[in-house]
Amino acid sequence: MTHREMTKHIRTRIAKAGIKVRVRLYESCGDNYIQVFGVTPDAQFSEAEQREIRIIAQVNRLTLAQGMPIDLERMTNSTRFDFVYSER
DSSP: OOHHHHHHHHHHHHHHTTOOEEEEEEEETTEEEEEEEESSTTOOOOHHHHHHHHHHHHHTTOBSGGGOOOOTTOOOOSSEEEEEEOOO
């Protein structure tokens, strides 16, 4: 699956979970990123929404920076997520 296809898939899965977000892809320092953020600049995700987004990312084998695994219980960012996608 390409970076673009995975971004579209993540967008679809999060929408099916009933969470309103914007999902975009970008490249930085040679890595492929998928960024998830709210539809308004001041949007905050609830703990349940954060957990659901992390589960979707983990199931689709996304990681945090430098291959760090996603911790489902770590609620540190309620406004934006940056996941790394490695094409396999």
